[in-house]
Amino acid sequence: MGIAKAEMKKKMDVVFRKYGIYLVFLCLIVIGAVSNPYFLTVKNVTNVFRQIAVTGVLALAEMVLIIAGQIDLSLGAVIAFSGMLSVSAYLSSGSLFAAVLVAVFVSVLCLTFSGFMVAKVKLPAFIATMAMDYIARGLCYIYTGGQAKYEIGDYSVVSTMYLGAIPLPVYILFGMALVCWVIMNRTTLGRDIFAIGGNQAAANASGIHVDLTIIKTFIMAGMLTGVAAVLQIARVNSAIPDTAMNYHGDAIAAAIIGGTSFTGGIGTVMGCMVGAAIMGFLTNLLNLVGLDSYVQMVTKGVIILFALTIDLTGKNKRIKRK
Amino acid sequence: MAVQDDKIWFDSISMEFPGVLALDDVTFGVKKGTVHIMMGENGAGKSTLMKVLNGTNVPSRGKFYVDGKEMRFSSAREAEKQGIAMIYQELSYIPDMTVERYLMLCREPKRGCFIDWKGVSQKAKEILEEEGLDYDPKLTLRQLNVSDIQLLEITKCIRGNHIDVLIMDEPTSALTSKEVERLFEKIEMLKKRGITILYISHKMDEIFRIADYITVMRDGKHISTAPAEEFTNDGLVKLMVGREISDVYPEKETAAGDKILEVEGLTSEYGRLHDISFYVRAGEIVGLGGLMGAGRSETVRAIFGIDRFEEGTIRIAGKPVKIRRVSDAIRNGIAMATEDRRRLGLILCRNLKENISLSSLRKVSRYTFLNLKKEKRLTERYFQKMKIKASGLEAAAMTLSGGNQQKVVLSKCLMTDAKVLILDEPTRGIDVGAKHEIYKLMIELAENGIGIIMISSELPEFIGMCDRAYVMHNGRIVGELDKKHMTQEEIIRMAAGGVRHGHSKG
Numbered sequence: 001m002g003i004a005k006a007e008m009k010k011k012m013d014v015v016f017r018k019y020g021i022y023l024v025f026l027c028l029i030v031i032g033a034v035s036n037p038y039f040l041t042v043k044n045v046t047n048v049f050r051q052i053a054v055t056g057v058l059a060l061a062e063m064v065l066i067i068a069g070q071i072d073l074s075l076g077a078v079i080a081f082s083g084m085l086s087v088s089a090y091l092s093s094g095s096l097f098a099a100v101l102v103a104v105f106v107s108v109l110c111l112t113f114s115g116f117m118v119a120k121v122k123l124p125a126f127i128a129t130m131a132m133d134y135i136a137r138g139l140c141y142i143y144t145g146g147q148a149k150y151e152i153g154d155y156s157v158v159s160t161m162y163l164g165a166i167p168l169p170v171y172i173l174f175g176m177a178l179v180c181w182v183i184m185n186r187t188t189l190g191r192d193i194f195a196i197g198g199n200q201a202a203a204n205a206s207g208i209h210v211d212l213t214i215i216k217t218f219i220m221a222g223m224l225t226g227v228a229a230v231l232q233i234a235r236v237n238s239a240i241p242d243t244a245m246n247y248h249g250d251a252i253a254a255a256i257i258g259g260t261s262f263t264g265g266i267g268t269v270m271g272c273m274v275g276a277a278i279m280g281f282l283t284n285l286l287n288l289v290g291l292d293s294y295v296q297m298v299t300k301g302v303i304i305l306f307a308l309t310i311d312l313t314g315k316n317k318r319i320k321r322k
Numbered sequence: 323m324a325v326q327d328d329k330i331w332f333d334s335i336s337m338e339f340p341g342v343l344a345l346d347d348v349t350f351g352v353k354k355g356t357v358h359i360m361m362g363e364n365g366a367g368k369s370t371l372m373k374v375l376n377g378t379n380v381p382s383r384g385k386f387y388v389d390g391k392e393m394r395f396s397s398a399r400e401a402e403k404q405g406i407a408m409i410y411q412e413l414s415y416i417p418d419m420t421v422e423r424y425l426m427l428c429r430e431p432k433r434g435c436f437i438d439w440k441g442v443s444q445k446a447k448e449i450l451e452e453e454g455l456d457y458d459p460k461l462t463l464r465q466l467n468v469s470d471i472q473l474l475e476i477t478k479c480i481r482g483n484h485i486d487v488l489i490m491d492e493p494t495s496a497l498t499s500k501e502v503e504r505l506f507e508k509i510e511m512l513k514k515r516g517i518t519i520l521y522i523s524h525k526m527d528e529i530f531r532i533a534d535y536i537t538v539m540r541d542g543k544h545i546s547t548a549p550a551e552e553f554t555n556d557g558l559v560k561l562m563v564g565r566e567i568s569d570v571y572p573e574k575e576t577a578a579g580d581k582i583l584e585v586e587g588l589t590s591e592y593g594r595l596h597d598i599s600f601y602v603r604a605g606e607i608v609g610l611g612g613l614m615g616a617g618r619s620e621t622v623r624a625i626f627g628i629d630r631f632e633e634g635t636i637r638i639a640g641k642p643v644k645i646r647r648v649s650d651a652i653r654n655g656i657a658m659a660t661e662d663r664r665r666l667g668l669i670l671c672r673n674l675k676e677n678i679s680l681s682s683l684r685k686v687s688r689y690t691f692l693n694l695k696k697e698k699r700l701t702e703r704y705f706q707k708m709k710i711k712a713s714g715l716e717a718a719a720m721t722l723s724g725g726n727q728q729k730v731v732l733s734k735c736l737m738t739d740a741k742v743l744i745l746d747e748p749t750r751g752i753d754v755g756a757k758h759e760i761y762k763l764m765i766e767l768a769e770n771g772i773g774i775i776m777i778s779s780e781l782p783e784f785i786g787m788c789d790r791a792y793v794m795h796n797g798r799i800v801g802e803l804d805k806k807h808m809t810q811e812e813i814i815r816m817a818a819g820g821v822r823h824g825h826s827k828g
Contacts, residue, residue: 187690188683195680198669205628205658205666206680206734207649265671 020310021259025274025281032285039288046167050159052280053169054235054244056273057228058251059258060180061221063272066255067184068217069197069264070118070125072111074132075225075248080241081136082106083229084143087152087239099155103233104226108219110136115218119211140241148240158234169231176227181269183220193217198265253300254279257307328387329354329518330375330487335384337370337542344370345381346542355516356534357509359523359550362562363781367542368522372489375520376408377401388487407479408489413471415463422446422459425478453477469501473508480512488512489520494528495615506532524613526555526818538562556811563781563810571786572765578789579604581640582773583656583742585625588634593620594797595631602742602773607764609788610777612817617797618777619661622744626658627651628666638741652681657740659731661747661777663724667731670720674712675701677719677730682737704733709759725756732763743767744775749783761787781810793817 032039058075065072082103090099110132117128161168184190192213195203204210232244258275260267282303286296328351337345345367352358360368373379375386377395385392388404395401398408416424422443423430431441446459455473463471472493479485494502509519509532523529529536533550538561545561553561581601588598595617602608610618624631627648635642643654651658660666668677678701679686686697698715705715708729712722719730728748735743745764749757764787768774778784784791785808793801793816801816 186692186694188687188692189690191676191680191683191692194672194676195669198671199665202666202669203680205626205648205660207647207652208680209647209649261671265669 021257021271021274021278025278028278028281028285032281032288036285036288039285042165044284044288046165046170048280048284049170049173050167050235051284052276053173054228054232055247055250055254055279056173056276057176057224057231058247059254059272059276060176060269061224061228062248062251063255063258063260063267063269064180064184064193064217064224065125065221066252066260066262067197067264067267068193068214069200070214070217071252072114072129072132072218072221073126073248074110074114074129074136075221075228075251076244076246077133077136077140078107078110078222078225079229079232079244079247080140081110081143082226083233083243084140084149084239084241086229087149087155087233090155091149091152096155096158100226100230103229104223107226107229108222111218111222111225112215115215118218119214137242144239144241146241148238150238152233152238156234156237158230159237160234169235172227172231176224177269177273180224184269189213189216189220194265196264250279250300251276253304253307256304262308328352329389331387331390332371332374332544333385333387335371335374335381335386337367337374337379338382344542345374347384348539348542348544350537350544350547352518352520353535354518355513357513357519357521357532358535358537359521359529359533360537360539361523361529361558362539362545363779366539366562368539369491370542371539372408372491372520372522375401375487376406376489378408402483402485405483405485406487406489407483407485408491409472409475409479409493411491411493411495413468413475415471415475417464418462420459421450421457421461421463421466421474424463425449425459425474425481427478429482449477449481453481467501468496469498469504472497472505476508476512480517486516487518487520489522491522492524492614493521494523494525495613502528524818526558526815529558530555540564555815559811559814563814571783572762574605574607574765574768574789576605576769578606579771582638583625583775584635584637584640585621586635586637588621588624588631588636590620590624590629590631590634593617593624593629593631595620595624596798598634598794598797598799600792600799600802602775604741604771604773605768606789607768607774607776607787609784609791610775610794611784611791611813612794614779616794616817618794619746620797621794622658622746622775622777623660625651626656626744628660652738652740655739655741656744657681657735657738657742658744659728659735659746659748661750663727663731667734668719668727671718673716673718674705674710674722674730675715678704678715678733678737681734682739685737685739700737701733704737708733708763723752725752728752728756728760732760736767740772742773742775746777747779748776749778749780757783781813784813785810795819 038044061075062072085106086099086103089102090096114128114132117123118125159169163171184193192208195206195208196210196213200210233239236243254276255267255272256262256275257278258271258273260272283296286299330352332348332350335345335348336343348371360372362368370379374381377398377400380396387393388406393404401407425446426442430437431445432438443459450457450459455477457466457470466474476488479488493505497505512519521532530550535547536550536553537547538545538558540562580603582604583602585601586599589596598621610621612618620629623629625636625645627645627650636645637643638654645651645654664670669680675697679697686693686700701715710729711726719727722730748760764774776788788808789805791803791808792799793803793813795817803812
């Protein structure tokens with residue numbers, strides 16, 4: 001009897017660890033549906049998806065970095081800076097294509113620099129990207145003189161356009177997720193990223209060019225950040241120098257809630273997407289029930305702590321069992 | 323019993339770790355104010371026993387007495403309070419602290435509840451003068467060399483805690499011969515003060531210079547304790563390795579072919595290697611022998627591109643190759659199973675398939691896109707061939723036992739289609755059955771024309787498996803032995819520095 005119970009508990013443990021995140025998501029949806037009739041309407045759901053498109057793409061960027069054993073604390077500022085230049089490019093050329101190109105290019109430039117500092121100068125990613133956060137945000141203010149640009153023409157079409165019943169940002173989010181999934185699961189780069197995050201010394205001793213892989217990971221995250229910048233600028237329909245403040249915080253939270261291990265080497269695109277969805281729907285639900293935005297911040301913080309605690313206790317258990 | 327006259331008396335000490343009997347009913351005594359040498363092969367139980375004495379290990383059975391009183395320590399701190407301290411082989415210190423502050427650490431004179439820094443300087447200066455250490459007390463430890471730090475550590479230990487039993491674990495392994503002299507002078511000084519010294523060492527040439535008593539251990543058992551005069555050099559070696567070679571090593575059928583790997587003049591400041599030259603023929607198993615820290619692992623790490631080296635050429639099948647990083651080595655047909663498989667061999671959180679294919683992703687991909695079917699087919703082949711015991715290729719590497727983890731590492735090496743295979747302690751920490759499978763695999767690979775370099779601290783295995791061996795000492799190759807002349811005595815003698823000692827009968 002006792003053994004059967006322990007066995008049962010062990011199985012539950014495994015199930016919870018593997019599918020817990022989906023269960024949490026399901027519970028959230030059920031609670032939402034019961035507590036607010038508006039929650040599950042097509043209009044609300046599409047709206048939420050449009051909101052989480054930015055966080056989701058950014059969460060993918062943080063996910064690949066965290067899997068590689070890195071992190072980036074500058075993504076919010078990089079979004080603001082590359083978005084700003086992107087708007088300028090759009091206003092002077094009138095080409096949306098050029099605008100997207102500039103956003104991606106500038107983001108990649110910023111993150112490549114951080115990646116270089118991490119891989120070659122051996123700065124911890126935490127420090128290198130925190131410095132980049134100040135630099136990029138400062139450049140934003142210098143470039144605009146602190147003034148926001150509200151007249152940015154048809155840039156917002158990226159956010160408002162529909163293909164069928166679904167808004168464009170949702171396609172972009174899923175497109176980016178698919179690209180990430182392919183890179184992480186079907187290419188040698190993905191394997192290298194998992195390996196250096198799991199055990200950098202062993203990866204090196206297995207013939208992986210660790211420095212180069214770190215830089216490539218930052219470049220990949222830079223591309224994603226550029227896309228997120230375009231989505232963000234289009235969504236708010238203006239170029240504000242202090243936009244996307246602390247967005248990397250939400251993105252890191254989404255990645256971690258989605259099961260990305262903070263110690264590196266473990267994480268899935270699917271989990272990350274669910275993590276972003278949980279963050280998005282939760283915010284939405286808290287809004288719908290009329291919770292004060294300050295209280296929302298506290299709630300978010302508590303949830304991040306909770307997710308990290310689960311991640312760590314799971315690890316400690318495994319270590320103890322050894 | 324001799325409990326009364328001895329400073330320390332070990333009484334039937336046994337120590338069990340899961341699956342290993344590290345100490346087996348050890349009984350002997352240590353006389354007050356003597357230098358007592360602990361000898362034995364790696365894993366004989368010397369360090370384990372010393373850690374019982376300093377409170378790090380708690381024995382499973384048995385007691386020990388200090389000054390005739392039974393002692394029971396649960397931490398090194400408690401042992402220090404009773405006057406027993408240990409200086410470890412790997413010194414751990416605070417590199418950015420000044421000499422005076424380090425010397426007085428945790429014992430700073432106080433004025434009220436604040437540290438009296440002037441008092442610290444003064445007291446430290448006094449101690450340094452009394453001990454005959456002429457260091458500038460304002461230097462940071464980083465600015466001192468290993469030998470200086472070691473003497474400082476000993477001084478700190480003795481002066482701070484009123485230590486009268488000092489344990490030293492291979493204190494000379496990182497010292498030059500001049501520095502060894504300085505250490506021995508210090509030891510003489512301590513002995514005169516009545517301090518008892520327990521000294522773990524492998525080095526024949528130094529042992530007889532300082533030893534009063536010698537204890538030999540083997541396989542966790544106490545073999546012999548006697549005054550140093552009663553031992554000879556050769557006698558000690560026999561006592562240390564005494565065991566019969568009971569393991570049967572498989573025989574190899576084929577003869578060696580052409581030189582497949584040639585190393586010439588390999589010199590590396592980082593690895594402390596000087597002018598290393600040797601070669602390996604196809605189908606040959608070549609051993610690199612020597613003590614820990616002699617430069618065996620450093621040599622193969624340099625060849626495999628993990629560490630840099632300044633000078634030297636490496637030729638594969640007669641062609642010089644440039645090895646700047648590991649991928650260069652792999653591309654040129656060198657593979658290596660590293661000594662520390664958990665730290666350097668495996669990505670523990672990833673599955674077996676990914677671990678096995680990690681060094682050969684090129685082989686299972688096209689334009690960076692992986693061919694998962696091909697990867698599965700190839701890794702499955704090694705999984706079967708090596709008889710890896712696991713739930714399947716999807717199992718995480720961390721869930722496997724040591725022996726099976728080693729098989730995964732070997733699979734990874736083999737999948738690269740290497741012509742030269744380097745095995746650094748391939749059987750360390752794995753059970754007898756798995757060991758045997760690895761021996762058979764080595765023979766099979768050699769028969770297929772692969773040249774193997776093997777490092778092993780287990781001499782019977784080393785002799786049983788190697789066709790030829792080079793012995794290293796202090797970062798140099800000091801001798802080459804063919805199968806006929808490879809005996810445990812000869813290897814130990816060469817590894818200890820080559821020359822026979824005066825005490826020996828010849």
